[in-house]
Amino acid sequence: MIGAPVIVGALLLLHQARASSVPLGSVGFRKLGVVHVEGIIYEAASVVKQLQQLREDNMIAGVLMRIDSPGGGTAPSQEIYDAVWKYRECGKPLIVSMGNVAASGGYYIACPARRIFADAGTLTGSIGVIMTVPLYKELAKKVGIEMRTFKAGDYKDLANPYRTISPQEHRMIQGLLEDTHDRFIDDVAKARFLEREALLPVADGRIFTGRQALKAKLIDTLGSYEAALAYLRTITGLGPAARIINKKETGKRIREWFTSEMMHVFPHIYRVFAPLGMQSLAVFE
Numbered sequence: 001m002i003g004a005p006v007i008v009g010a011l012l013l014l015h016q017a018r019a020s021s022v023p024l025g026s027v028g029f030r031k032l033g034v035v036h037v038e039g040i041i042y043e044a045a046s047v048v049k050q051l052q053q054l055r056e057d058n059m060i061a062g063v064l065m066r067i068d069s070p071g072g073g074t075a076p077s078q079e080i081y082d083a084v085w086k087y088r089e090c091g092k093p094l095i096v097s098m099g100n101v102a103a104s105g106g107y108y109i110a111c112p113a114r115r116i117f118a119d120a121g122t123l124t125g126s127i128g129v130i131m132t133v134p135l136y137k138e139l140a141k142k143v144g145i146e147m148r149t150f151k152a153g154d155y156k157d158l159a160n161p162y163r164t165i166s167p168q169e170h171r172m173i174q175g176l177l178e179d180t181h182d183r184f185i186d187d188v189a190k191a192r193f194l195e196r197e198a199l200l201p202v203a204d205g206r207i208f209t210g211r212q213a214l215k216a217k218l219i220d221t222l223g224s225y226e227a228a229l230a231y232l233r234t235i236t237g238l239g240p241a242a243r244i245i246n247k248k249e250t251g252k253r254i255r256e257w258f259t260s261e262m263m264h265v266f267p268h269i270y271r272v273f274a275p276l277g278m279q280s281l282a283v284f285e
Contacts, residue, residue, distance in 0.1 A: 031243045032232060033063040037080070041072030041105045044079035050247045051083040055090050060245065061236040062093040064229055065113065071104025071126065074180055078108075081187060085112040093235055097228035098122045098219070103207055107218070108184060111191035116219040117228035118210035125218055127188060128205025129181045131173065133159045192217065 033054040037047055054060045065084070071077065087094045096102075096110040098118035103126035110116050110124075118124055140147065140162055147162040158169055165173070185203045189196045194217060202208070202216045213219045221227070233242050 029059045030061045030236070030238055031059055031245045032229075032236065032238065033057075033060045033245050033247065035063060035065045036246075037065065037067045037069050037106070037109065038099075039069060041069055041076050041080070041109070043073075044076035044083070046248070047080050048083040051080075051087050053247045054245075055087050055092070060092065061238055061242075062095070062232050063087065064095050064097060064225075064232050064244075065110070066097050066099060066225060067102040067106050067110055068099030069103075069106035070101050071106050071108070073105070074129070077105035078183075078187075080109040081112060081191075084109060085191070088112050088114065093232060095228050095232045097223075097225045098124055098210070099225075104128065108187065111188050115221060115228075115231065117221045117223045117225075117231070118213060118219045119224060120210045120222055122210040122213075123207050124210065124213050125202065125208040125216070126205055127181075127184055127199075127203040129177045129184065130205075131177060133165075134161045135164065136161045137163060188218075 033050075035047060035050050035054070051063070054063050084094060093114045094112075096113040096116045098106075098110065098116065099122065101123040102110055102118070103124050107124050107126060147160075149157050149160060149162075151157050155169065155172065157163075158165070158172065181203075185196060185199060188194070188203070189199050192199075202218065208216060208218065210219065210222055214222055221231075223231075229244075230240075233239055236242070
């Protein structure tokens with residue numbers, strides 16, 4: 001009961017700080033966000049949601065996106081690219097740190113970042129599109145399997161692995177890939193402020209090391225995750241003590257978060273709660 005007014009007051013202050021356009025750094029609320037994109041990009045919803053939350057959260061001063069991905073689906077990569085672009089337009093910095101690999105879709109989603117960091121040995125680039133269709137025709141014959149296809153629409157079984165595609169079908173598939181590749185090139189050129197013609201020589205699907213990518217202007221800086229984080233801290237003015245928030249893990253650490261904010265707003269609160277046996281709260285400062 002003794003602490004109830006303090007808790008209510010803290011909650012009201014937090015609500016006002018979120019809704020206000022007044023800079024929050026003066027009351028120690030501002031933080032940095034981190035988003036991890038790892039493995040093959042099968043879906044975009046999780047990353048897009050995190051970026052949206054970080055974009056709309058006035059307490060977040062900037063975001064570090066760590067990418068360690070060889071790429072994946074075209075559509076989810078485009079959705080994440082768009083979400084990164086929206087974050088860029090909100091005025092807060094988003095910095096990318098590349099891990100072992102950030103190629104194809106992994107490079108695509110990095111492009112709209114304010115600055116891209118990669119290690120010298122990072123594999124990146126691979127600005128290209130690929131589609132593979134297995135052909136089981138001869139294998140099916142050997143094991144005595146015959147596939148019968150019923151369809152409505154001449155090209156409904158365009159990628160049927162039990163028959164050879166026709167020259168016209170080959171041209172159709174190639175057209176799909178070239179259209180997607182053109183979009184890929186256009187988006188990279190737009191995000192990286194490069195002329196399309198200047199990008200074409202390195203947009204043929206080849207991969208680059210971090211050092212090669214720097215020369216090709218596909219990235220901005222050679223540096224580790226810690227170097228990228230230090231840069232983000234510097235340009236946001238938060239310094240090395242800035243806390244890092246991962247929206248996917250926020251629920252797991254709600255007690256630590258709430259206590260930390262209370263300590264910043266009401267430094268004397270520890271003295272209030274100490275008699276109640278809660279001295280351990282101090283470790284969250």
